[in-house]
Amino acid sequence: MVKERARILVVGGGYVGMYTALRLQQRMKQELRRGEVEITVVTPDPYMTYQPFLPEAAAGAISPRHVVVPLRRVLDQCHIVVGEATSIDHAHRTATLTTLATEETGGTEKLTYDELVLAPGSVARTLPIPGLIDYGIGFKTIEEAIGLRNHVLEQMDIASSTRDPEIRDAALTFVFVGGGYAGTEALGELEDMARYATRYYHNVKPEDMKWILVEASDRILPEVGEEMGRYTVAELRRRNIQVLLGTRLESCADRVAVLSDGQRFPTRTLVWTAGVKPHPILAATDLPRNDRGRLRCTAQLTVDGVDHAWAAGDAAAVPDVTAAEPGKETPPNAQHAVRQAKLLGDNIAHRLRGEPLETYAHRYAGSVASLGLHKGVAQVYGRKLKGWPAWFMHRTYHVSRMPTFNRKARVLAEWTLAGLFKREIVSLGSLEHPRAEFELAAGGKHPLDPNINPKGSS
Template identity: 40%
Template structure:
């Protein structure tokens, strides 16, 4: 009798935790496991702002998939671009652009999320994201390039636009990105004697009335005070009306000369979700507390692409798209898959919130571990301790700790590598948002290659 085939789509926090738990929990030969991953690493997303600032090297936050598995999982190097749940086939575009059809008995959708954008003129062409390792590396090069070009320019208007930076999004990603990159440019400007440090301006913009409301009023105000004390201009209740190559127009009428717009205004589920004719909640697949997709045999979903009910809150609440939830959901889903194979009852996902950490660079941070509010050095110790312990491999832990120590002792470097310096670097190019099939295209492909399905 053929072994059941389990296909896990996505190598983020949810997918990798699910695979690791399956490898530990399944008896050898009990099932076949395959993982669809476009890259050979799991990205530790919360530390991307430190990569952009040069505190950490890109390799430090790219945790090798092959170091963290027990060689029982087959890794398919590609991206799932469609799923036919009736035929139980996943359509995959491999990194060579070859299209393959992978059959499954059980599929785990952990495809994650992409940067959420809006219908704002010029946004998708002129904004940079902070969702992928390539984007973080690009943003670092781009910011340092603006300093180099401003230093070489004799045009005051050009200097003004190159030395003004706008970050949109007052959540964790935007706040940490603005804080870390502001610190980078503040330190870097000492190497540019022709540049007046007062000309360098950072703006953090969010449509919400509060900065990081999840932290609570007290810690949110603390973070706001830290940013403003550094000279970052924080504008709340404001968004972008138009994005042009050399200026950004805000909804309050201000026009900022600017050639660097970093967009971190939230995420939305992977476009893979749209290949299903399934119910969604704010763009995420509506699943049961056991993370089953109702009406679809053998389909499970979790992480950023699924609206997993938050049973601790009730009233229809769903779990937010955070790494903390994704990892725990991955472990619970693996247990439920094993229970399904063994015809045992499934258990719902229930969590206990461990708290929140926000690293603002240097000695500044705000944290709320287990409900205890911290700021300054104690909060920084908690934030970095949490991130360090969450890294899965010892190699990653050594690299991150070494980078932190080296940066604390030797300071920043301001090397510009030239990464994609002559490319447009649009959001869709980094996140491949136009690579997915429609439900009709999925059915057409599977029908032509698998008649009768």
């Protein structure tokens, strides 16, 4: 039994934030009912995004609403605050927040707590490349994934309707920077979708499109091993996708991708997936960080040397106790994040009840990656798979990890229907500007008017 009322603050509603709060909710039902424990989750979105399904959502294989889990439904005994923590003074157990309400007034809100769980995740790591901030497209959120799908189909519409060969060539050139999971899977799924969509365009053929993957290192998908990485490169090149290894993007100003090997590609689509970095909130705390900006943690998922502070996932540097080499840390991926979150919830419950803490120990099982419909690579417990078996394992693994039976059933139903009917190739880009028609009717300028928005919808 908890001796005093405990206020637990969870910063972040992603993998770690949601699963930690869910575990606490399950472990401390009686305490929550008696009012001895209060769990507050601060999150910029009222839902958790299952990021491994973003490429399939972008390709139209899964509806966007089925890739996200509504936090208020899952965490029905927690207090959900839609907003962001801007700073944390752990010495005084105080967090400064901006919420939807305070944004209206320009103020902030103070929240006090007893136990802190920092799980803000990560943000895209960008470089000072000319033109990147103007024309780059990210791929970390469901909004970006659906926006990219609409954008790709829009470029095919532009290419189909223009008589200018330069505009057509730029519209049909798609450059992806970063050969990790996000970039490789997004490119594979979207190329598959676009190739299918060409059958409905009378003057756009698959060979008219250029798909380019730019990777600064000498391999892609390092998580699946060197052999499967080479197979992935060969598979992508077999589909006429250019895979440029040991190559960097040096500029994308004026919608021209300039690479370090001297190649230049006029393009209207540049997707940036070249890594992530710790969330900025970590730098706005008084908690210890390592040289990469992640919180220094123990194997029990406490912040090293600090009482009442916990972390896991992308924000935490957690020692890997299963590694042969001392000092090694667990990689910041979904496989570790979900497992760490469950143990983190258990350990907070142990601490509140005066029980000993458990140690996080999980040996990495392997990785799976989708390269489009019926195509994939996998390395699981040392076994290597490719093609249809790897693609099937990818789907099976991730649907098993999808939170809630509701979302599992909906995803399975969509996959089943997709096997019976043709792909959807509808672009709903106008959803990004819902007031455009009303403003035009009211006599104002259209938001896509190039005189006021030279970048247009891209």
